[in-house]
Amino acid sequence: MLLRRLEAYGFKSFAEKTQLEFGRGVTAIVGPNGSGKSNISDAIRWALGEQSIRSLRGAKMEDVIFAGSIKRRAAGVAEVSLVFDNQDGQLPLDYNEVIITRRVFRSGDSEYYINKTGCRLKDIHDLLLDTGIGRDSMTVISQNKIDEILSSKPEERRLLFEEAAGISKYKLRKREALRKLEVTEQNLIRIKDIISELE
Numbered sequence: 703m704l705l706r707r708l709e710a711y712g713f714k715s716f717a718e719k720t721q722l723e724f725g726r727g728v729t730a731i732v733g734p735n736g737s738g739k740s741n742i743s744d745a746i747r748w749a750l751g752e753q754s755i756r757s758l759r760g761a762k763m764e765d766v767i768f769a770g771s772i773k774r775r776a777a778g779v780a781e782v783s784l785v786f787d788n789q790d791g792q793l794p795l796d797y798n799e800v801i802i803t804r805r806v807f808r809s810g811d812s813e814y815y816i817n818k819t820g821c822r823l824k825d826i827h828d829l830l831l832d833t834g835i836g837r838d839s840m841t842v843i844s845q846n847k848i849d850e851i852l853s854s855k856p857e858e859r860r861l862l863f864e865e866a867a868g869i870s871k872y873k874l875r876k877r878e879a880l881r882k883l884e885v886t887e888q889n890l891i892r893i894k895d896i897i898s899e900l901e
């Protein structure tokens with residue numbers, strides 16, 4: 703899947719609206735220490751739904767919003783959009799381009815959009831599951847992630863293979879189905895109680 707473009711504003715060091723175009727093949731981002739290279743991969747992970755602020759190198763979600771500088775006021779909102787090429791139809795949407803957007807306000811309110819239409823985080827997870835670019839996928843491998851994988855328990859490592867093999871979607875759906883079955887069974891017990899009271 704080709705990530706064509708990243709658009710960010712108010713996200714970490716991207717105070718102004720910033721647009722990065724990615725071509726086919728390898729893109730290398732170079733720059734001095736502290737210039738914002740890792741903030742780009744943070745922006746990608748964040749837009750894909752990352753919930754762990756620690757893994758985005760912050761302490762609270764507000765830390766992803768531009769904090770201000772000598773020349774510029776702090777931003778009130780952070781927004782990142784990822785524009786994917788979907789000409790091969792890998793994403794089950796009838797569009798050649800799919801835009802995933804996440805926005806967060808200082809109040810903590812988060813908003814998600816698919817092709818500029820508001821949606822839930824779950825819709826983004828569902829859309830990306832098993833495409834290899836989901837939140838828990840290996841799309842972005844940070845420096846400490848490699849050590850973490852090497853020292854992880856076999857069960858934890860298995861989850862990575864499951865995501866790569868494309869079966870995590872079915873495991874998730876099975877969990878949801880079992881939960882609904884459980885609720886239905888509870889409802890049935892209640893109905894039986896009511897019927898026996900009436901008889």
Ligand code: ATP
Nearest residue numbers: 714715735736737738739740741765766767768769
């Ligand atoms: P290195 O090469 O040392 O790994 P880098 O190019 O990857 O550096 P980043 O870690 O991406 O740099 O960026 C760090 C910069 O981002 C710092 O200057 C930091 O002040 C800035 N930064 C991070 N969060 C915010 C924020 N919320 N508001 C403003 N600036 C921020």
